[in-house]
Amino acid sequence: MKRTGAQIFIEALLREGVKYIFGYPGGAVLPIYNELFDAPINHILVRHEQAAVHAADGYARASGKPGVVLVTSGPGATNTVTGIATAYMDSIPVVVFTGQVPTPLIGNDAFQEADIVGITRPCTKHNYLVKDVKDLARIIKEAFYIATSGRPGPVLVDLPKDVLTNSTEPRYPSEVKLRGYNPTYKGHPKQIEKALNLILRSRRPLIYAGGGVVLSGGSEELRAFAEKLNIPVTMTLMGLGGFPGTHPLSLGMLGMHGTYRANMAVTHCDCLIAIGSRFDDRVTGKIEEFAPHAKIVHVDIDPTSISKNVQVDIPIVGDVKLVLRDFLRLMEGRDLSHYHKELEEWHQQIEEWKRAHRMAYQQKMRGKIKPQYVVEKIYELTRGDAIITTEVGQNQMWAAQYYLFDKPRRFLTSGGLGTMGYGFPAAIGAQFAHPEMTVIDIAGDGSIQMNIQELATAVQYRLPVKVAILNNGFLGMVRQWQELFYDKRYSASCIQVAPDFVKLAQAYGAVGLRAMKPREVVPVIEKALSIKDRPVIMDFHVDREESVYPMVPAGAPLSKMLLV
Amino acid sequence: MRHTISVLVDNEFGVLSRVAGLFSGRGFNIESLCVAETQDPTVSRMTIVTSGDDQIIEQITKQLNKLINVIKVIDLTETEHIEREMVLLKVGTTSETRAEVLRIADIFRGRIVDVSPTSYTIEVTGDEEKIEAIMTLLKPFGIKELVRTGKVAIARSPKK
Numbered sequence: 001m002k003r004t005g006a007q008i009f010i011e012a013l014l015r016e017g018v019k020y021i022f023g024y025p026g027g028a029v030l031p032i033y034n035e036l037f038d039a040p041i042n043h044i045l046v047r048h049e050q051a052a053v054h055a056a057d058g059y060a061r062a063s064g065k066p067g068v069v070l071v072t073s074g075p076g077a078t079n080t081v082t083g084i085a086t087a088y089m090d091s092i093p094v095v096v097f098t099g100q101v102p103t104p105l106i107g108n109d110a111f112q113e114a115d116i117v118g119i120t121r122p123c124t125k126h127n128y129l130v131k132d133v134k135d136l137a138r139i140i141k142e143a144f145y146i147a148t149s150g151r152p153g154p155v156l157v158d159l160p161k162d163v164l165t166n167s168t169e170p171r172y173p174s175e176v177k178l179r180g181y182n183p184t185y186k187g188h189p190k191q192i193e194k195a196l197n198l199i200l201r202s203r204r205p206l207i208y209a210g211g212g213v214v215l216s217g218g219s220e221e222l223r224a225f226a227e228k229l230n231i232p233v234t235m236t237l238m239g240l241g242g243f244p245g246t247h248p249l250s251l252g253m254l255g256m257h258g259t260y261r262a263n264m265a266v267t268h269c270d271c272l273i274a275i276g277s278r279f280d281d282r283v284t285g286k287i288e289e290f291a292p293h294a295k296i297v298h299v300d301i302d303p304t305s306i307s308k309n310v311q312v313d314i315p316i317v318g319d320v321k322l323v324l325r326d327f328l329r330l331m332e333g334r335d336l337s338h339y340h341k342e343l344e345e346w347h348q349q350i351e352e353w354k355r356a357h358r359m360a361y362q363q364k365m366r367g368k369i370k371p372q373y374v375v376e377k378i379y380e381l382t383r384g385d386a387i388i389t390t391e392v393g394q395n396q397m398w399a400a401q402y403y404l405f406d407k408p409r410r411f412l413t414s415g416g417l418g419t420m421g422y423g424f425p426a427a428i429g430a431q432f433a434h435p436e437m438t439v440i441d442i443a444g445d446g447s448i449q450m451n452i453q454e455l456a457t458a459v460q461y462r463l464p465v466k467v468a469i470l471n472n473g474f475l476g477m478v479r480q481w482q483e484l485f486y487d488k489r490y491s492a493s494c495i496q497v498a499p500d501f502v503k504l505a506q507a508y509g510a511v512g513l514r515a516m517k518p519r520e521v522v523p524v525i526e527k528a529l530s531i532k533d534r535p536v537i538m539d540f541h542v543d544r545e546e547s548v549y550p551m552v553p554a555g556a557p558l559s560k561m562l563l564v
Numbered sequence: 565m566r567h568t569i570s571v572l573v574d575n576e577f578g579v580l581s582r583v584a585g586l587f588s589g590r591g592f593n594i595e596s597l598c599v600a601e602t603q604d605p606t607v608s609r610m611t612i613v614t615s616g617d618d619q620i621i622e623q624i625t626k627q628l629n630k631l632i633n634v635i636k637v638i639d640l641t642e643t644e645h646i647e648r649e650m651v652l653l654k655v656g657t658t659s660e661t662r663a664e665v666l667r668i669a670d671i672f673r674g675r676i677v678d679v680s681p682t683s684y685t686i687e688v689t690g691d692e693e694k695i696e697a698i699m700t701l702l703k704p705f706g707i708k709e710l711v712r713t714g715k716v717a718i719a720r721s722p723k724k
Contacts, residue, residue, distance in 0.1 A: 121582060122589050126632040129578070146632060180574060180635045304626040307619065 005133040005164040006031035009097075010039045012140040015172055018068050020044055020059060020432055022052040026072020027112060028099025031164040044432065044461065047453040049076050051425035053083020053154075054451070057092045058426030061412045062387055063433035064217065066093040066147050073099040074112030077158075078119065082419060084154045085123040089416025090238060091215055093152040095143050096124075102162040103131060117158050125153030133166040138173050145176040150183030151302040152215060183301060187318030192326050195273075195297040195314045200339055202271030202295070204346045205231045208254065208283075211238030211415065212276015212300060214408040218321030219243065222275065225324050228331055230340045232350055234262040236277050237400055238415040245404030246384070251350065252359075255283040256552045257397045260357035261350055263550075263558040266291050268349070274298040276320040279309040280416070281554075289557035299323050357550070357563055359401055365518045368543040371395070371470040374521055375402040378440060378468060381525050386438040387430045389413065389423040391447030393477035395470050397548040399442040421450025427465045428458055438466070438529060445471040445498050455508040458535035465535045466528050469501055472544045480547045484562070505537040514539040566595070567621050568647060568717045571610040571628055572636040575601055579633045583610060586631065592616065592624050596714030607635065611716045644720040650689045650713045652677070653699070656706035657684050665705055672698045683708060 022044045025033045046052040049071045056067025077098040087094045101110040117129045143155040233243045234254040254262040272294040284290040298312040306315040363373040389412040390396040414422040423441040431439045478493040502512030515524040528536040549564040573579045595613040628637045669686045678685035
């Protein structure tokens with residue numbers, strides 16, 4: 001039976017198991033919206049297309065399933081770009097469907113026309129312009145396959161209106177064949193053996209785990225691997241939760257705002273085992289002095305990540321989970337107690353670094369609220385078992401430092417692109433993925449305003465998403481850099497006018513709470529956690545000039561930390 | 565160092581801009597680029613001449629391989645291969661220089677493909693050295709216009 005493009009679209013999505021579409025309608029996609037009206041797929045109406053992508057991204061990160069977005073042509077499509085670039089930098093599987101003007105009008109500067117395939121070419125894993133309804137079912141299948149396989153990433157499919165209204169006998173392929181795409185999952189056994197020998201010869205080994213651990217679902221394997229060898233683990237921002245933050249082998253995060261012991265361990269290790277991480281500049285600091293004494297083993301599914309920033313001694317291309325399983329198999333039954341003994345000195349050294357400098361702040365109950373105190377109380381009151389999203393800047397770093405994640409897919413943050421405005425819509429997406437869980441966006445007063453309109457979305461779907469605004473009246477991280485590197489010339493970083501966030505919440509039909517004094521912090525969080533039927537904004541007025549420490553200034557080596 | 569990279573790609577719209585965008589977006593350099601259909605009409609071959617140290621060339625080949633529409637990447641510099649380029653040269657001539665220009669073209673097995681009272685247009689095919697050589701010899705006569713196809717290359721077959 002012949003079906004229209006719009007009908008094929010719905011059927012193809014159902015075959016992919018799609019439950020939620022985050023979207024915003026418009027002229028070019030009306031044929032799809034007409035079909036969606038009675039289709040068994042939930043459409044979540046956001047208030048801005050950028051938020052649709054962040055929500056789909058948050059859904060994907062929290063659930064491990066691809067997020068789906070549907071927007072119209074022109075401005076609807078261009079508004080998705082920041083969300084797509086965010087997902088691309090963090091390797092998140094999102095499939096974005098954009099409307100397009102009818103094929104005969106493409107290139108004519110038609111109303112609401114934008115060359116979105118051209119615009120998003122550098123920030124998608126792949127993208128498509130569907131020119132014929134006969135290709136639609138196949139392309140949708142390919143889009144989901146590409147987004148979710150190998151190193152995941154966003155895929156965009158541009159749908160001209162006439163493709164949606166034209167009809168064909170649909171054929172839904174059962175599998176995908178792409179001659180130019182064949183990701184490597186299994187690591188080379190020789191390389192794995194070589195790497196293990198190198199590790200067993202090392203005396204100061206360190207595991208440096210990144211987002212790839214979370215994406216591959218390899219957390220359990222990483223834990224077994226680290227425990228079997230008794231090797232300490234430091235994590236990147238994206239890797240938090242990939243290894244339990246409360247584990248005795250955990251050194252916490254490394255890099256620009258990493259812990260003292262993690263950065264010292266990197267600087268002194270003789271074998272660095274990079275797992276699903278990519279040597280980002282915020283991690284390495286001055287690249288020439290990164291892990292200067294170490295032989296480097298690098299496990300990554302993306303060959304381009306290997307030897308891109310640092311020369312690697314033993315590269316292993318493959319899926320983190322599968323490669324770690326191969327390592328474990330190789331060590332099965334082996335007695336490593338001799339090796340463990342060799343590492344004792346190293347563990348002692350790390351313990352000394354830990355004692356020498358701990359992450360700390362002082363909360364005087366009569367003083368101003370310290371932002372770190374807010375995060376720590378959120379951690380305690382949620383028993384470390386919430387999904388935390390963040391915006392970008394100080395709020396993001398304090399969340400990373402003071403909320404310890406024991407499980408993967410609990411910390412959702414824009415690590416690569418650093419997108420302010422990410423956290424709130426991502427929290428909405430995460431709440432759809434896990435309706436029973438507590439989802440909290442740790443935000444700043446600057447970044448929350450970049451997607452504040454999504455309060456309406458959260459109220460409409462009765463989502464109990466919480467937003468904790470660490471309100472310091474500044475673009476805090478910008479202010480911090482200006483304090484440290486620009487003689488305290490606070491150019492444009494002071495937010496002189498901000499809304500009354502409590503009243504704003506109420507205006508949207510959400511709950512607004514405020515804490516001005518330290519003793520009000522716990523009651524506000526407790527009250528917020530008790531609300532289950534609508535979003536809550538918590539407005540914490542915190543010490544205005546608190547800074548994030550430790551800090552490695554951009555371009556400095558990790559050993560040159562500013563400590564406070 | 566200069567490398568000649570042969571890339572087999574899906575013969576689809578937009579593929580060229582994916583490859584070109586990869587080079588511009590990552591600051592890689594393209595010295596020349598040739599694209600055309602192969603014996604299989606669904607596949608095109610690009611011959612890209614680029615330069616960079618080993619690490620850059622490694623990134624270029626890996627990044628090319630990462631593109632979904634790229635089927636195969638071969639760095640021909642590492643293997644025995646044949647390179648050819650064609651050039652069309654419009655050389656200024658006078659009654660005194662005509663014979664000399666013609667002789668030079670002959671030496672390089674060039675062909676005169678267009679004649680006017682004041683110029684010859686010469687077609688020459690060869691490897692880079694040959695092209696450079698004829699250009700040097702013709703320069704004193706005044707090269708009015710010049711167009712090069714860019715290099716195409718193919719690996720030599722094994723001899724046994």
